Amino acid sequence: MRIGLVVNPVAGLGGRVGLGGSDGTDVQRRAVELGAVPCAGSRSAAALAELACRTRDFELFTAAGAMGEESASAAGLSARVVYRPRPGDTGPRDTVEAVRALGAAVDLLLFAGGDGTARDVLDADAGTPVLGIPTGVKMHSAVFAVNPRAAGEIAAGWVLDPGRPEVRPAEVMDRDEAALREGRLSSRLYGWLSVPYVPVRVQQRKAGSTGAAPEAVGGIAAELASRAAPEDVLVLGPGTTTQAVAAALGAEIPLTGVTALVRADCGCGCADGCCSCRGLRPRAPDLAPAPPLHLNPQGHETALCGCVVAGRAVPRAPEGVPFGQPSSYRLLSSHLTSDQLLALATHHPLLLALSPIGGQGFLLGRGNQQISPEILRTLAPGKLLVLATEAKLAALHSRPLLIDTGDDDLDAELSGYVKVLTGRGRTALYRLSH
């Protein structure tokens, strides 16, 4: 049995640094400037290691260097190199050419990347069954395993029992940038690839938004607000649901990226010193005050609460906003990177609220890699909340919620049953799997 591997070395670079994707050299350069660390190689190695521990009855074919050879080596496997990229940074053309070179030689081609890489594989039109090792940022396509180990597990099944699993056409999707510009988070269908289908181990494609019914979202927002302590910084993941919940809380946030909100009013009616009144003081007395994170439009440094740091007048908190009620939050910062989130977590208690990707069920590891294992480990018990309308949960058709943080131990720790907030005083107990 011949297995092929093509790795897009830059896939996923934009994830932890909040760029929403890694396509294009400018984005990749910006990601590196922001401190992004490549992960495609190590996740590919993890997939190969899983494959190798189940069977050695295969030959591995790959591309040179970071496009596969290094991952094979890291997994302790020897591989026959059948494609060598041009010197310098690799790009989509290398992926297409590598897939074409490998396609004719192998029975199953593993490729590591995200939706952009899947589109390159589709363009290569190799005609060979493929399976994605999820190393990208968004991954709306249905051609990926749910995590690298699952990819190795499925490949091993392919080797050990040829003909099973069944090969099915699976959708190659990518974010619809035109729709996003119109304020809708949507995916566009680019075509189909033949993928070995193993329920639960191969992910579903992202579904269109199930709609955020105002009554459901209002209830979720009220429940979320009731569970937030006054000093909590509310960190919201991307998506239609969280955007609608934020709107119900009074804050306008982008559809993509990770966003932080703070209470707009502490309720004390103070005119100054609102940093402390809003609970945005350090969690422990020995910690320094919260560091400024970004610049306001006038170029002044602003503190987490939005107050100008350098002695300027502090805006009066809005009056008449009931404490703890929806409409009492405002935007602190959007498109946060994992480093910024860590800095935030160092000085402030975070309440993290995420909503799964519709139809797919991913809660972590798809489109929100900024929420890194390090940040998740800083969260106090009960400070990770899952939000979904009942319609969104129903659209999973009993498939579990999924996590793929890149940290197997953490994934196992978080797995089990989670309470999903579906309305005011309403939760659904739902399986979370890795």
Added chain:
Amino acid sequence: MSAHPAAGPVAPEDARIADKPALRRFHQASWDEKLIFELGSPGERGVLVPEVDPEITEALGGTVGLPAGLCRQTPPALPEIGQQQVLRHYLRLSQETLGADLNVDVGQGTCTMKYSPKVNDRFVTDERIAGLHPLQDESTVQGALEILHRLEGLLKEVSGMDRVSLQPGAGSAAIYANVAMIRGYFADRGEAETRDEIITTIFSHPSNAACAKTAGFKVITLHPDADGYPDIEALRAAVGPRTAALLITNPEDTGIYNPRIAEFVEIVHAAGGLAAYDQANANGILGITRAREAGFDLCHFNLHKTFSTPHACGGPAAGACGVTEALAPYLPRPTVEYDAESGRYWLDDDRPHSVGKIRPHHGVVPNLVRAYAWIMSLGAEGLREVAETAVLNNNYLLHKVKQIRGVSVPYAAGRPRVEQVRYSWEQLGADTGIHSEQIGVRAADFGTHYWTSHHPYLVPEPMTLEPTESYSRADLDEYAAILAEVAREAYEDPETVRTAPHRSTIHRVRPEALDDPAVWSPSWRTYRRKVLGT
């Protein structure tokens, strides 16, 4: 019990008919009928009340009628119309519906549409029932109280519970009564504040979650496991010191019976909670399983569907809630008691732990009389036969429907169902772009219909069928043939399905009339204000 022979072995000529049921030529009546308020004319009357005879006036000392202080200042805004026009009006409207007595109503899954014997209507329209007033002294309504007391005894036997209240006016009212009793039970133990969570399942009767929420509890909903059964591991993860109760239906709305139901109850009991059995889906288990044997503390029945009276969508409802001795003090009051010494029935209103009244007086007595008559006409063996026939009919229809192209039966592969099935047209939808709602609407062109599912749709493109014991094999064959024909059309002529109905009174109901509070009009007054703008 049954209007027609149930499913079973048939003679060869019958089998031939069953194999090729003819599709009915059907077109619904269309009368373009106005609202009754728009009919008639000023001064027109259905009943002319004669002047008071002078002798009566004289005998009463010259005073006739109500005192001026008790009279309205203005006459009520009632339609002014003659008797014949009223009769014609409602007959026309009845022809513009697909009522339970008109169509093969197996498509109203979860609603248990069954034949309600017309003889029972004669009992309740009898002057001795219809002429009673709820405030009559109990000494003058001994017969009615005896019926209620006997009905309680019958339902105690059916459920295994120690006491039953007949006061709730519907299934949801009975569930609410159960939740109120759960709250009262824990309040007396000082745990009302701490036990504030109620657990239910997503395929249970939705009234469980709704009633729990209405009563102020937090609701935790369990989703099914991969086979469609209630997830017992999820229950273990959900229970705790805050658990007040589990409210669960069995079989659930998928028609799948949870064989581990007693374990579910034990898990909740071990956490200090109570367990309430929602028996809205009891039609397939009457005389076969009982709430008490599974360990439940409370249960309820929808008397208006399982026990003869038409489902509330087609008539007034009635509910019954049964409890163990420990919960009996919390039952709605009054209860109907019997004093063996005097041989008299009496109403016990002195129940200090009672949750109070769920509805005024003694429940919907006409429906209780129907339920009593229905049970008495069947006996214990007859009740069991009802369940067995309903299950047989359901699995016969299941066998027929799953042969139709594009249909699947999600969950519990290969296992029989109890009294209903939630099917899926997912494959047909993927193949043709036709949705389940469109198939149901096209079925109306053949004189029937079906209901999809509660929202949200856990089963994609759902269809829920519940044939009950009332339908013959020919009925079921006809129904399956209609579905097969619409499925064929979906594949070969999807436009016909997409643009259906073609033979109904109204082509399409405006959805905003149902969904938009600014438009919906449950009364003439709101219709005038919202729609006519007058």
